[in-house]
Amino acid sequence: MLHSGSPTASSTFRPLIDRFGRQVTYLRVSVTDRCDFRCTYCMGEDMTFLPKKDVLSFDEIQAIVSAFVARGVRKLRLTGGEPLVRRDIVKLIEAISATHLASGALDELTLTTNGSQLGVHATRLAELGIKRINVSLDTLDDARFTAITRRGRLGQVLDGIAAADAAGIAIKLNMVPIRGVNDDEIIPLLEWAHGRGYDLTLIEAMPLGDVAIDRSEAHLSLREVRDRLAETYALEPMNKRTGGPARYVRVGETGGTLGFITPLSHNFCESCNRVRLTCTGQLYMCLGQDDKVDLRAAYRESGAVGLDAALDRAMILKPKGHDFEIDRAEPAVRRHMSVTGG
């Protein structure tokens, strides 16, 4: 649906509409490829991160965000890597908040985080207008947490979640269930989350980048999980649609919301409303395809005008759908989730 009521609407307002009639209203920005964790399904043990000079500056991120907002993007999610480990990240959030949230041009500014730095930043994030966040949490067991993240401490993340909650930020937990690793914790995590008023979303592991785990062995279909959960709980489908791969149910017994992100088992592409910016300024129009547009080059060469033209090129290139298949030996896409931004 076109947002004709957008504050950016005018006679020259040109929404971002691709060849298949889908309007892009949602931008995810990876602000860094770095992370303080090395989750087994996301990264290798020995990751080589980008030199700082290759990463977009805050000014460049701001210019790109402004270009998208001028073309009708209403929702912005900061991610990574771990967004809260980027130095001075709060300054970037302050700038975006002051420019685009305060004016009402953006409906929502949010982030996806591993929670390790939330204890430090939660209060300020709430003051800056962040109303909801996604926090990744795959287990409630200390030793398992350290095994999955290779270096994280569960207590620090739980303290961070509590700080965000106390600051009034709504919390959605993201869990990636992996067969034989944490699939026995789906119900405990569901009860824990809903008992505290948090939503829980289960994400099916996606074949992105080379990582240590064997993907086809570890793969757990969320359809199977949903069928198993339905033996214990009343799962009532909800209408909530976000234009992404998530489908939601209300759990009758807890009253909480449970999401399923199943990019492998279902096709969600026909309603896709989003694009993703890497921390080097590459715009990917699809998480599962390699088509991209270099927004940093466009901006460096021709400023705001160049960016605007690059967004038109991006809309022509946005593919109809993704190309994931779990059984193949090679990852469908070479780049890790931490590069494209989850």
Ligand code: SAM
């Ligand atoms: N560091 C932050 C975090 O962990 O929330 C933000 C970036 S992380 C790449 C975003 C989300 O992607 C997390 O919820 C993580 O669990 C998920 N993720 C990472 N690699 C994945 C994969 N191969 N398949 C499915 N989800 C993945």
Ligand code: SF4
């Ligand atoms: Fe870091 Fe998030 Fe990837 Fe874990 S999932 S390694 S926290 S970027």
